Amino acid sequence: MRLVILDTSDKVAEWSAKYVLKRIVDFKPGPDRYFVLGLPTGGTPLGMYKKLIEYHKAGKISFKYVKTFNMDEYVGLPRDHPESYHYYMWNNFFKHIDINPANAHVLDGNAPDLQKECDEFENKINEAGGVELFIGGIGPDGHIAFNEPGSSLFLEQELKL
Numbered sequence: 001m002r003l004v005i006l007d008t009s010d011k012v013a014e015w016s017a018k019y020v021l022k023r024i025v026d027f028k029p030g031p032d033r034y035f036v037l038g039l040p041t042g043g044t045p046l047g048m049y050k051k052l053i054e055y056h057k058a059g060k061i062s063f064k065y066v067k068t069f070n071m072d073e074y075v076g077l078p079r080d081h082p083e084s085y086h087y088y089m090w091n092n093f094f095k096h097i098d099i100n101p102a103n104a105h106v107l108d109g110n111a112p113d114l115q116k117e118c119d120e121f122e123n124k125i126n127e128a129g130g131v132e133l134f135i136g137g138i139g140p141d142g143h144i145a146f147n148e149p150g151s152s153l154f155l156e157q158e159l160k161l
Contacts, residue, residue, distance in 0.1 A: 013047025016135070020052060021061045023133050029065035034103070036128045037068045037135070039093075041085045044137030049093040056097045063099040067128050069121070071136075073107040075114065084109070 006012050020037070029035040039045070055061045070085055079086040086106045094104050105124060111117035125131060142149040 009047055013051050016045070016048040017051030017055060020048070020133065020135070021055050024061060024063075024066060027132065031065065033065065034128060035066045036125070036130065036132045037066055038131045038133070039068050039070050039089070039135055040137040041070065041072070041088045042137050042139065044139075045135060046092060048135070053093065053096040063097045066099060067103040068094075068099065068105060069125055069128075069131065070106045071134075073109040075109045077109055079108075079110070 004015060006015060024035050024037075027033075027035045052061065056063065070089060073085045074083065077084045081087060086109075089104065089106055094101070105121065107121055108117050136144060138144055
Protein backbone atom coordinates (compact mmCIF):
# COMPACT_ATOMS: atom_id res chain seq x y z
CA MET A 1 0.00 0.00 0.00
CA ARG A 2 1.15 3.53 -0.73
CA LEU A 3 0.06 6.44 1.43
CA VAL A 4 -0.43 9.74 -0.41
CA ILE A 5 -0.82 12.84 1.74
CA LEU A 6 -2.00 16.02 0.06
CA ASP A 7 -2.66 19.50 1.43
CA THR A 8 -6.30 20.02 0.44
CA SER A 9 -9.42 18.00 -0.35
CA ASP A 10 -9.35 19.51 -3.87
CA LYS A 11 -5.89 18.04 -4.44
CA VAL A 12 -7.07 14.68 -3.10
CA ALA A 13 -10.08 14.79 -5.47
CA GLU A 14 -7.88 15.59 -8.46
CA TRP A 15 -5.27 12.94 -7.59
CA SER A 16 -7.99 10.32 -7.06
CA ALA A 17 -9.80 11.15 -10.30
CA LYS A 18 -6.54 11.01 -12.26
CA TYR A 19 -5.78 7.65 -10.68
CA VAL A 20 -9.20 6.25 -11.64
CA LEU A 21 -8.84 7.69 -15.15
CA LYS A 22 -5.40 6.10 -15.57
CA ARG A 23 -6.54 2.71 -14.29
CA ILE A 24 -9.53 2.64 -16.65
CA VAL A 25 -7.60 3.90 -19.68
CA ASP A 26 -4.68 1.51 -19.06
CA PHE A 27 -7.14 -1.39 -18.71
CA LYS A 28 -8.47 -0.70 -22.23
CA PRO A 29 -12.07 -1.74 -21.59
CA GLY A 30 -14.27 -2.83 -24.48
CA PRO A 31 -17.46 -4.76 -25.30
CA ASP A 32 -15.94 -8.04 -24.05
CA ARG A 33 -13.77 -6.52 -21.31
CA TYR A 34 -15.46 -4.34 -18.70
CA PHE A 35 -13.59 -2.43 -16.04
CA VAL A 36 -15.30 -3.10 -12.68
CA LEU A 37 -15.24 -0.20 -10.25
CA GLY A 38 -16.41 -0.19 -6.63
CA LEU A 39 -17.74 3.14 -5.42
CA PRO A 40 -18.64 4.87 -2.15
CA THR A 41 -20.92 7.80 -1.38
CA GLY A 42 -20.60 10.67 1.05
CA GLY A 43 -18.45 13.75 1.18
CA THR A 44 -15.11 12.02 0.63
CA PRO A 45 -15.58 11.01 -3.04
CA LEU A 46 -17.76 13.93 -4.19
CA GLY A 47 -14.84 16.03 -5.49
CA MET A 48 -13.46 13.01 -7.30
CA TYR A 49 -16.81 12.44 -9.03
CA LYS A 50 -16.87 16.08 -10.14
CA LYS A 51 -13.37 15.74 -11.61
CA LEU A 52 -14.26 12.49 -13.38
CA ILE A 53 -17.28 14.23 -14.90
CA GLU A 54 -14.97 17.02 -16.12
CA TYR A 55 -12.59 14.45 -17.65
CA HIS A 56 -15.51 12.68 -19.31
CA LYS A 57 -16.88 15.91 -20.78
CA ALA A 58 -13.37 16.75 -22.05
CA GLY A 59 -13.25 13.37 -23.84
CA LYS A 60 -10.47 11.96 -21.64
CA ILE A 61 -12.50 9.02 -20.31
CA SER A 62 -15.53 6.95 -21.20
CA PHE A 63 -17.60 4.84 -18.85
CA LYS A 64 -19.31 2.94 -21.68
CA TYR A 65 -17.47 -0.27 -20.75
CA VAL A 66 -17.38 0.23 -16.99
CA LYS A 67 -19.53 -1.59 -14.44
CA THR A 68 -19.90 -0.06 -11.00
CA PHE A 69 -20.93 -1.49 -7.66
CA ASN A 70 -21.73 0.73 -4.69
CA MET A 71 -20.82 -0.43 -1.23
CA ASP A 72 -23.97 0.42 0.71
CA GLU A 73 -27.53 1.72 0.82
CA TYR A 74 -30.07 2.58 3.50
CA VAL A 75 -32.78 0.03 4.25
CA GLY A 76 -36.33 1.32 3.79
CA LEU A 77 -35.42 4.65 2.21
CA PRO A 78 -37.04 5.19 -1.22
CA ARG A 79 -34.59 5.38 -4.14
CA ASP A 80 -35.73 8.88 -4.99
CA HIS A 81 -35.23 10.19 -1.46
CA PRO A 82 -32.44 12.83 -1.39
CA GLU A 83 -30.67 10.90 1.40
CA SER A 84 -30.58 7.57 -0.47
CA TYR A 85 -27.31 6.49 -2.01
CA HIS A 86 -29.09 5.57 -5.22
CA TYR A 87 -30.22 9.22 -5.50
CA TYR A 88 -26.75 10.48 -4.55
CA MET A 89 -24.98 8.40 -7.21
CA TRP A 90 -27.41 9.23 -10.02
CA ASN A 91 -27.46 12.94 -9.30
CA ASN A 92 -23.79 13.41 -8.46
CA PHE A 93 -22.22 11.08 -11.00
CA PHE A 94 -24.08 8.60 -13.21
CA LYS A 95 -26.40 11.00 -15.03
CA HIS A 96 -23.38 13.12 -16.06
CA ILE A 97 -21.38 10.32 -17.73
CA ASP A 98 -21.94 7.77 -20.49
CA ILE A 99 -22.43 4.70 -18.28
CA ASN A 100 -25.17 2.27 -19.28
CA PRO A 101 -27.67 2.42 -16.37
CA ALA A 102 -27.78 -1.39 -16.37
CA ASN A 103 -24.07 -1.35 -15.47
CA ALA A 104 -24.45 0.96 -12.45
CA HIS A 105 -25.31 -1.26 -9.49
CA VAL A 106 -26.62 0.13 -6.23
CA LEU A 107 -28.17 -2.16 -3.63
CA ASP A 108 -31.95 -2.04 -3.30
CA GLY A 109 -32.68 -1.10 0.30
CA ASN A 110 -36.36 -1.83 -0.30
CA ALA A 111 -35.94 -5.39 -1.55
CA PRO A 112 -38.48 -7.75 0.06
CA ASP A 113 -35.66 -10.14 1.00
CA LEU A 114 -32.53 -8.19 1.94
CA GLN A 115 -30.33 -11.26 2.31
CA LYS A 116 -31.32 -12.38 -1.18
CA GLU A 117 -30.59 -8.85 -2.49
CA CYS A 118 -27.10 -8.98 -0.98
CA ASP A 119 -26.45 -12.49 -2.29
CA GLU A 120 -27.56 -11.49 -5.81
CA PHE A 121 -25.43 -8.35 -5.62
CA GLU A 122 -22.42 -10.47 -4.68
CA ASN A 123 -23.19 -12.83 -7.57
CA LYS A 124 -23.29 -9.88 -10.00
CA ILE A 125 -19.84 -8.82 -8.80
CA ASN A 126 -18.52 -12.34 -9.32
CA GLU A 127 -20.16 -12.59 -12.77
CA ALA A 128 -18.48 -9.30 -13.70
CA GLY A 129 -15.11 -10.85 -12.86
CA GLY A 130 -14.62 -9.22 -9.48
CA VAL A 131 -13.74 -5.63 -8.70
CA GLU A 132 -10.70 -4.21 -10.48
CA LEU A 133 -10.53 -1.05 -8.37
CA PHE A 134 -12.50 -0.15 -5.25
CA ILE A 135 -12.58 3.43 -4.06
CA GLY A 136 -13.13 3.83 -0.34
CA GLY A 137 -13.95 6.72 1.88
CA ILE A 138 -13.47 7.17 5.59
CA GLY A 139 -16.02 9.14 7.60
CA PRO A 140 -15.05 11.80 10.13
CA ASP A 141 -15.34 9.27 12.97
CA GLY A 142 -13.32 6.65 11.07
CA HIS A 143 -16.24 4.63 9.74
CA ILE A 144 -16.04 2.77 6.44
CA ALA A 145 -19.44 2.18 4.83
CA PHE A 146 -21.77 1.43 7.75
CA ASN A 147 -19.02 -0.18 9.81
CA GLU A 148 -18.48 2.13 12.75
CA PRO A 149 -15.14 2.12 14.61
CA GLY A 150 -15.09 -0.73 17.09
CA SER A 151 -17.94 -2.59 15.37
CA SER A 152 -17.31 -6.19 14.48
CA LEU A 153 -17.30 -7.53 10.95
CA PHE A 154 -18.23 -10.89 12.49
CA LEU A 155 -21.40 -9.82 14.32
CA GLU A 156 -23.46 -12.70 12.94
CA GLN A 157 -20.94 -15.24 14.25
CA GLU A 158 -20.77 -13.49 17.63
CA LEU A 159 -24.56 -13.65 18.00
CA LYS A 160 -24.53 -17.41 17.46
CA LEU A 161 -22.13 -17.98 20.39
